[in-house]
Amino acid sequence: MAAPAKLTEYIDQNADKFIDRLAKAVAIPSVSGDASYRQHVFDMATYLKAELESLGVKVTLVELGKQMLDGQEIQLPPAILGEIGNDKNKKTVGLYAHYDVQPALITDGWDTDPFKLCVDKETGRLIGRGSSDDKGPLLGWINVLEAHVKQGIELPVNLKICFEGMEESGSEGLDELIQREAGPGKFFDGVDCFCISDNYWLNTRTPCLTYGLRGICYYKLTITGPGRDLHSGVFGRMVHEPMTDLIQVMSKLVTPQGDILVPGINDLVAPLTDEERKRYESLDYSIDDVDASAGASIAVASDISTVLMNRMRYPSLSLHGIEGAFYAPGAKTVIPAKVSGKFSIRLVPDMLPVDVDRLVIDYVQKCFAQLNSKNKVEVENLHGGKPWMADPTHWNYVAASKATEAVYGRKPDLTREGGSIPVTLTFAEALGVNVLLLPMGRGDDGAHSTNEKLDRSNYIQGTKLLGTYLWEVSKCA
Numbered sequence: 001m002a003a004p005a006k007l008t009e010y011i012d013q014n015a016d017k018f019i020d021r022l023a024k025a026v027a028i029p030s031v032s033g034d035a036s037y038r039q040h041v042f043d044m045a046t047y048l049k050a051e052l053e054s055l056g057v058k059v060t061l062v063e064l065g066k067q068m069l070d071g072q073e074i075q076l077p078p079a080i081l082g083e084i085g086n087d088k089n090k091k092t093v094g095l096y097a098h099y100d101v102q103p104a105l106i107t108d109g110w111d112t113d114p115f116k117l118c119v120d121k122e123t124g125r126l127i128g129r130g131s132s133d134d135k136g137p138l139l140g141w142i143n144v145l146e147a148h149v150k151q152g153i154e155l156p157v158n159l160k161i162c163f164e165g166m167e168e169s170g171s172e173g174l175d176e177l178i179q180r181e182a183g184p185g186k187f188f189d190g191v192d193c194f195c196i197s198d199n200y201w202l203n204t205r206t207p208c209l210t211y212g213l214r215g216i217c218y219y220k221l222t223i224t225g226p227g228r229d230l231h232s233g234v235f236g237r238m239v240h241e242p243m244t245d246l247i248q249v250m251s252k253l254v255t256p257q258g259d260i261l262v263p264g265i266n267d268l269v270a271p272l273t274d275e276e277r278k279r280y281e282s283l284d285y286s287i288d289d290v291d292a293s294a295g296a297s298i299a300v301a302s303d304i305s306t307v308l309m310n311r312m313r314y315p316s317l318s319l320h321g322i323e324g325a326f327y328a329p330g331a332k333t334v335i336p337a338k339v340s341g342k343f344s345i346r347l348v349p350d351m352l353p354v355d356v357d358r359l360v361i362d363y364v365q366k367c368f369a370q371l372n373s374k375n376k377v378e379v380e381n382l383h384g385g386k387p388w389m390a391d392p393t394h395w396n397y398v399a400a401s402k403a404t405e406a407v408y409g410r411k412p413d414l415t416r417e418g419g420s421i422p423v424t425l426t427f428a429e430a431l432g433v434n435v436l437l438l439p440m441g442r443g444d445d446g447a448h449s450t451n452e453k454l455d456r457s458n459y460i461q462g463t464k465l466l467g468t469y470l471w472e473v474s475k476c477a
């Protein structure tokens, strides 16, 4: 049974309504990483609960406890568990998406207010924080439900929905919830497969299915020294400066070419086979695509397979920022008393966070000891997750491939993603099911960046893709 034409017609006819829905969601600044935005994350959960319930989904907001953030203990946003359909003759598909977003300030360099969806009629771009990561894809599922309800079409599968509000901040509390709700008689009982739409096409033209994600270990490296901030004219060259120590240590983590300098890290990586190398060579991707999505000609190599493998099958170490450093305009002559460098390592098979932690903490302490500084160092892992790989020949992928051909008229590329969605592995392991990543947006969407966008056609065709996928799953034996 192909997806009924009535379904795709409804999606086309209601495109503007769906864009309004995205605008409402973008207007709620559900930033999970900043305590002062926490109420908005809750508001987003309430908004989604009402949307889902209006379409017949039985919804529970599950409390996940508390967390420490910015020195305060605050309530974690709830997980949204939703259920619709309970027909033993149908397959049950698990859906995951996240309703929190990365921080965004107009002063970061946005051309428009990040929390007011800007619909660019000329380019078809829907610009706003979360448009692509991950509010657009999440709302894609709601649009699909609405299309079924409004057209009086019965859903071809049962759905078990799990939407979270902490993905961008380590998914706190969610692993425990999934583990608690796995097993006979529990919420996830009966789920046959999972689908997550929370990544991107490699380029701007070829749809893809994604069967791998990198894991992550995120670190905070703190150097403390003076009892308070000092005047650099009064204390410069009289005392050990935390910022100087921090820059020294951080400069020993990675080379400008991206090679990781922490001894032992590269030995944890699974060896490359000829067969695997060929897979990267056949992907529709070029250095021009890298340049276009990065916004400059800055690829680390001229050979596209190397660049792709660096994203998909090798670890990377990125330096993200320094908390406590002077960063405002002007020329403040301060010696900051306490600075924390943030960096992360993306993990690939066979790296385990526990091994990476040991190597990183040991190395940072050794590098610091070599400075002969009287300051103090502390390294913490803020959050982490293992890498994930799925079987792309599974019927779940076959269904998604057929759906892609039906909507886009072409076969999808099979990709591994450089980003991390640690909960993917938890679904796979705790529920023992195949997990599929079915992206909606394009490689140049600018997730986590300024002017994040989702193209109108990706949002609308992507909504059709998610709906068609459910119909293709229903045909699988």
Ligand SMILES: NCC(=O)N[C@@H](Cc1c[nH]cn1)C(=O)O
Binding pocket: 133, 134, 167, 168, 169, 170, 198, 199, 216, 218, 418, 419, 420, 421, 447
């Ligand atoms: N769309 C998935 C995504 O962006 N995941 C984040 C997860 C993360 C980990 N630490 C902070 N955020 C990613 O950066 O890959």
Ligand SMILES: [Zn+2]
Binding pocket: 098, 133, 134, 167, 198
């Ligand atoms: Zn995301």
Ligand SMILES: [Zn+2]
Binding pocket: 102, 133, 168, 447, 448
């Ligand atoms: Zn993200």
